[in-house]
Amino acid sequence: MTERLTTQQVAEQLGVKVETVYAYASRGQLSSERAPGGRGSTFDAREVAELAARGRRAPVRPAGEASVGDASAVERSGAGAWPGGPVTVRSGLTLIEDGRLYYRGQDAVRLAAEHGFEAAVAWLWGLGTDAPVSLRVPPATAEALTRAAAALPEGIRLPDRLRISATVAAALDPLRFDLREQTVLAAGSALIAAMVEALPRTAPDPGPDATLAARLWSRLATTAPTPEALACLDRALVLLIDHELAVSTVAARVAASARAHPYAVVSAGLGATDGPLHGAASPLAHRMLAEVLADGAVPVVSDYLRTGRPIPGLGHRLYPDGDPRAVALLEAVARLDGGAAVVAAVAEVEAAAGPAGRPALRANIDLALAAMALTAGLPPEAGEVVFAVARTPGWLAHAVEEYREEPLRMRTRGLYSGPRPQQG
Template structure:
């Protein structure tokens, strides 16, 4: 029977930093499992000993390693400060998860202190009204972030408590500055005053059912952080230079919109829009394969055997809209992708599925992703503020 040792022991045996162990895990060099307490990472003693005998892996692509306590990645899901993100998605509101990422302590209430600065929100709404119609929400979020930062006299307070307070003001202000999806706005029912309910009113012209709101809440939780994703790395570099939280978030938003990151959900939305009925799925996928294009919403660079976040969210989507006509098209796409033995669906596809059955405005998946990930960016920024050293990468001559 294999024996398992903790990260400290494994790192000492290999002569590396604990963070390097997780780089080995992401590259498939070592296996990792959670301890019985759900918090500790355990490593196979036999694999560690074998690696120690062989020496450090060579001929691997260079990988930046940053020590962090915010999020670790398991075989098919992330763990936020040691807690399974899927379990949090079942039991916690987004606000509570954001507080957990920022402070390591549970929130005292789902909406405590989550309000934008009135002056900043008024200025951001005025800026939104001056923008042309038809902009995607991600573009509007970038504009509001700039305006909210410019009007916040507390933006340069970089201690943890102040950054957390800025995060609450910023997320609430961003949502409240977005135009309503319906005119007049839909009336918010009981339990819809939190981040999920307020965001829904900006993205969907119809009021949510409890199951739809639960699916959106889960999506926000599942997307709140994902270790050193591209946007998070960019946000950490900005924070290491002591950029203020608004500049950190603006940096993250700029990277998030790329089609290989958060923009993949928008590409998946457009893919589903092409599948006007289930019978078109085979043709739509075949055309993309013929053009040499990737299938958005499928496959993951970390979760090679499937993204548990996507499966979890897709189950909630199906439960929220049983019998919905778009579900058959969604299933038909996945069936065709699997017939071709392509990778499994990820959370970007599930997010596109949620927006498809909910009737949200175009680009809503990106907006959900962006609002959620602000929590993670600021948690990582806090670590960089505390370190006080500049992240400076070096180039290798070619």
Template sequence: MTAEGDENYLTTAEVARRLQVKPETIYAYVSRGLLTSIRARGRRGSLFSTTEVDRLASRSVDHSGVVERIESELTLLQHDELYYRGHPASSLATSWTVEQVANLLWTGEAPPQPSTTADGSAAAGFAVTREGVKLARAAIAVAPDTARLTDRLRVAVAVLGAADPLRFDLSVPAVTAAAGQLIETLVTALPGDYVAAGATLGARLWPKLSDEPPRAEVLDAALILLADHGLAVSTVAARVAASARANLYAVISAGLGALDGQYHGAAPTLAYEFLRRAQQDPLKALSDQLRSGEPIPGFGHRIYEHRDPRAEVLLELLGDHPIVGTIAAISERSPTFPNSDLAIAAIMHAYNFRPDAGDALFAIARMIGWTAHALEEYAAPALRFRAMGIYTGQTT
């Protein structure tokens, strides 16, 4: 190819300065198809389209080139469906235990059906130690009374990590064992009644969130459906930490930090507040929200086009509860569809969960996914994430 005019083109030296790399790296980009080399009539050397260079500059890079995609075998979002390693998550949510789904995501193996206890209930549960629970409770107790459940989880994760002398063992057996024990310890240590081993994780978490008679299957389904959702911002944060070979507790802490943002982990709480107003007058709540110019909390999604399969499963589990009718009344007039945040908010209202329960439920569930993504990163080249910074400040 040749360039008729060079006002929209850059020389190799100019591209190197723009991308802050050596000229040799520019030639490597050309050989990999990331840049197109163009010959200019009447002059030596190659030229490169400014638009193409700008596009390349906006991407993330590692030390040797551009990282365009993160390959993963974990979660597929396709045609308004969610799959974990090829299994529809909507089916797993009502037929597998949380521990089984965690094992599937962590190891790729479909575990056998769980054994049963003497009373016929499913035996479930990750390993946990009395010392770990005691330490987590002490860490949680340090938080002020105004702290949210997710604040308490962050403190407990940091303390439990500091107490684990083998936390830098990044082998698959060590990481999966630590992850299971961490999740179980956090659930057990949270304030609320204790449920004996043998119950499902949802049953053990329920009294930490609500004083209502438990419906463990609802929480179990929610934990499974929220376990992973591809490369959400908190998952990317967890993967970046794992790429630096941070231990599991640090990876979880990185995910919790990103989850705390108002555009991510706080979404269930925003949906909860909107649904609280809507219970009094659905049409007025919708009208007020539309008038504000802000998105309707709990409705629509950046990936799903027509339906959120997670919301459908959870709302179906609520049956004919009045809160489902409220959602239906809003949905008739809303330009979009209910998402999982609204479904979690509906569960919270239906069973009088504490107001900060949604964020905590989201965080505990997503720890399963962060662990799975960390394991993928531990098997990949280290330090493969490095964003290309373009200096725009003053020069001397």
């Protein structure tokens, strides 16, 4: 095994203060692991030797010219231990490369085609797919969620109920501050199920042994699902389980960096999904696609362009040639009753929105979720709910990774641009 060095040993070998060692780690120049027993960190001796050989000390600047991220300048100025530079997040969870999405080296589209959500959660959590994670709500939590739901006024949005469920579940868990991996994932398994339990049932109860997709369907639909419809929802959940450092995942990791408990980590992620540019984008695409089915793509798209509104559900900066998650989900939607017409409407939107002489923008996962909801008769906010429930195990997996890092490493420094303090 590679020799591991303590933080103090690294500082002595590099000739820097301990705070500067943490700065190197936060910027990805050194990788750290928690020391046995959870106290302090250890570092790869080979990485330390390579860093020492390269002489990676930051250049000395005149006083007053310290830049954000210049750990040595912060050290010289006595500003404290915060390195303040951009944080490099090392993660073994998700890779986006050459237009494809991979979970722990497994193609996400293939995983969604071959396994259900519980097995995909197990895979993302490093447990393999042979023993799917059990997603069940403790009886006491289920009872508390029922009482909380009864106290809510009419008209509460489904995504807001998810946020309330995380708070209720946290209050009932006396071990929520135990950040050991096994405890975090056990709490997470119950929380994922609690989020679904918190939604009012609108379709027949699928039974206690039903999959999470079946239980979620009974909270979104008004009729029992066909096998194809349930498989489509299950596929959507798997395709959305993680997406590298999306904004909600960054929010979750920042909370974990401060050693927030897993329920608070999920609450941070849920908060970031409430904006129209991330998790809440699907309802906007649902409304637009419903208009297209009623009036045709050209007049609807023209109205968006004329009023300067972005067309929801098109394009993704990480997938210039098309979102593979959307392609896989739309293939499943096309197999549902009425799905072919909805998928054809999606293609019409792509064509109508494409600039003349340039490749058309492709549907992203938000538009695909809207297509699924419209085809299956689910409410407009169904896509937002599916997104949040599906992404929760991803946030928890990132939290587990972040708990192994130095605490508060996500603390950065700003460049002050306001008025200077009054002198004298």
